[in-house]
Amino acid sequence: MSPLKRPTIADIAAAAGVSKGAVSYALNGKAGVSAQTRARVLEIAVRLGWHPSSAARALSDGRSHALGLVVDRPAWTLGIEPFFMQLIAGVEEGLAATGTALLLQATEDAGAEEAAYRRWWGERRVDGVLLVDLRDGDPRPALLAELGLPAVVVGHAVDAPGVPSVWIDDAAAIRETLAYLVAMGHRRIARVAGPAHFVHTRERGAAFDACASELGLAGVERVFADYSGDEGARATRRLLSGAARPTAIVYDNDVMAVAALGVAQEMGVRVPADLSLIAWDDSELCRLVHPALTAVDRRIAEHGRSAAAALLSLVDGAPAADVELAPPVLVPRGSTAPSRR
Structure with a gap:
């Protein structure tokens, strides 16, 4: 045929x-x-x-009709990380009616990510890019400005002046989360955070410390991890093996919180009778485990839709403008209960 x-x-x-x-x-x-x-x-x-031929369109209007997203993580992690699946779903939804494609690439180090941007620019593969996981001293905003590639940051672009961002007030969610735990009698609260070099990890840490001080807590013990289940489990074992075991732990993502449930069972710690767990981003994972995980719902798909719209506007010549989304919502479920200690 x-x-x-x-x-x-x-x-x-x-x-x-x-x-x-x-x-x-x-x-x-x-x-x-x-x-x-x-x-x-x-x-x-x-x-x-x-x-219409995409090549012909590019010749006529000088555009590729594609936006780029590079994720500096091993490709296999995308299959188990609900955050990126929700974000990408939102971006695709935002682009669906515009005839614009999303070009996605996973890289395993910052150098490879920067090389991808240079290649896309040289080959005219994308009209603009979405930036995720801003890092301390991040060179990417300056590189993209040098290349003339429009960019929008998904998250608070506090360290990237001049680059518009789509962001949400994480501090408000942290205040609500800690106040919720304190109201149930929890005084020893720990946090399993993401990588220390991410700007959002640092900002959340500062908000945790400030809120803990306001609520009269001695301090929030913090362990850094890489968002994986293995690292989340390792951090949980460390916290539960200490002399002053926490009565509640807040995790920077759902994958680590789900792993913590297994560790608690392994160590004979009952959830939520002995230990309350909260996941930072809500997802289907949080609803499927038992007990279901209390979680902070940041509506990640909406981040994707709004970021796509903001970047398309920027590509069309609109002035750069930040977009603040509605505050996150704490969703109580079966993994939290009043402290017995």
Whole structure:
């Protein structure tokens, strides 16, 4: 069986009985053809399954009609990390009606990520990029400015002046979370944080410390991890093996919190009778385990939709503007209960 032949403007012209020039005018919404001819050409184009060539579009308007997202994580982690799946789903939803594609690449170090941006720029593969996980002293905003690639940060771009961001008030969620635990009698609260070099890890840490002080807590013990289940389990064992075992632990992602449930069972620590657990981002994982995990819902898909819209506006020449989304919501479930100690 021979492969299907892509329909061309010449095919549409032959079927409509008009010139190729008339078809081009009709398809591009230009003057020069009657309304009746335009309608007939468009109907035939749909019937034949014609779509504009992306290469031709790029030549005509200078755009690739694609946005880029590089994730500096091993590719296999994307399959188990709900945050990125929700974010990508939101981005795709935001792009669906615009004819814009998302170009996704996973890299395993910062150098490879920067090389990807340079390659995309050199090959004119993307019109702009979404930045995630800003790092202390992050060189990416300056690199993208040098390349002339529009960028939007997903998260608070406090260390990237001039780069618009789509962000949410994490401090508000931290205040609500700690106040909730304190109201249930918890005084020894720990946090399993993400990598220390991420800006959002540092900002959350500062908010935890400030809120703990306001609530009269001696301090929030903190262990850094890499968002993986293995690291979340390791951090949990360390915390539960100490002399002053916490009565509640807050995790910077859902994967680590789910791993903590297994560790607690392994060590004979009952959740929530002996230990309350809270996951930072809500996901299907949090709802499927037993007991279901209390979680902070930051509506990650909405981050993706809003970031896509903001970047498309920037590519179209709109002035850079930050977008603050609605505050996160704490969703109490079965993994939290009043402290017995």
